[in-house]
Amino acid sequence: EVQLLESGGGLVQPGESLRLSCAASGFTFSSYAMSWVRQAPGKGLEWVSSISGSGGSTYYADSVKGRFTISRDNSKNTLYLQMNSLRAEDTAVYYCAKVLLRGYYYRGFDYWGQGTLVTVSS
Amino acid sequence: QSALTQPASVSGSPGQSITISCIGTSSDVGGYNYVSWYQQHPGKAPKLMIYDVSNRPSGVSNRFSGSKSGNTASLTISGLQAEDEADYYCSSYTSSSIVIFGGGTKLTVL
Numbered sequence: 001e002v003q004l005l006e007s008g009g010g011l012v013q014p015g016e017s018l019r020l021s022c023a024a025s026g027f028t029f030s031s032y033a034m035s036w037v038r039q040a041p042g043k044g045l046e047w048v049s050s051i052s053g054s055g056g057s058t059y060y061a062d063s064v065k066g067r068f069t070i071s072r073d074n075s076k077n078t079l080y081l082q083m084n085s086l087r088a089e090d091t092a093v094y095y096c097a098k099v100l101l102r103g104y105y106y107r108g109f110d111y112w113g114q115g116t117l118v119t120v121s122s
Numbered sequence: 123q124s125a126l127t128q129p130a131s132v133s134g135s136p137g138q139s140i141t142i143s144c145i146g147t148s149s150d151v152g153g154y155n156y157v158s159w160y161q162q163h164p165g166k167a168p169k170l171m172i173y174d175v176s177n178r179p180s181g182v183s184n185r186f187s188g189s190k191s192g193n194t195a196s197l198t199i200s201g202l203q204a205e206d207e208a209d210y211y212c213s214s215y216t217s218s219s220i221v222i223f224g225g226g227t228k229l230t231v232l
Contacts, residue, residue: 044211044226059220060220095168108174112167
């Protein structure tokens with residue numbers, strides 16, 4: 001059974017940093033690209049970032065480019081999102097998601113974690 | 123890159139069919155057959171319902187179907203059931219190598 005478990009969320013002040021983790025199990029982690037998708041309170045979904053199975057290719061939304069860094073440790077079956085220079089508008093539930101098809105980070109996310117809430121406020 | 127355009131809400135009675143539209147541009151929906159649809163119940167994580175415009179993942183009811191014409195993708199739910207009441211989001215790959223979502227549509231089953 002595929003399981004994705006996010007952690008690391010919390011309350012931070014504007015300008016501070018936070019690192020999210022997503023522990024994966026139930027599938028061959030290194031074979032699949034992974035993504036982070038966020039949802040601000042009461043708002044819609046927003047794709048944040050994706051990373052290839054090997055970790056050699058990364059992709060970012062313009063809204064986080066230069067501030068967030070996605071990475072993965074395939075030996076630990078764990079996905080990360082390093083978030084720097086956080087802003088109030090980054091407040092959201094952050095989901096990690098597994099892609100449906102090997103080799104394609106954009107053709108559907110078939111498994112999602114339960115999400116971790118990040119609140120940026122002074 | 124702007125979000126895809128979806129109606130804020132749609133509604134239907136049990137047993138009826140409804141269609142949710144997702145309007146993009148030639149740089150996203152119209153340019154690639156990589157449109158996905160997600161269902162999200164309150165407080166829950168999204169669930170993939172359709173990928174690559176019209177394909178259903180294993181386990182998704184065949185009451186859900188997807189299509190595309192030009193820059194507009196559509197999700198049709200037939201034989202509407204109470205448990206279909208949820209928010210629905212479309213997404214698409216874009217020419218900028220990113221993924222964009224629609225604003226979401228709230229489906230109410232009357």
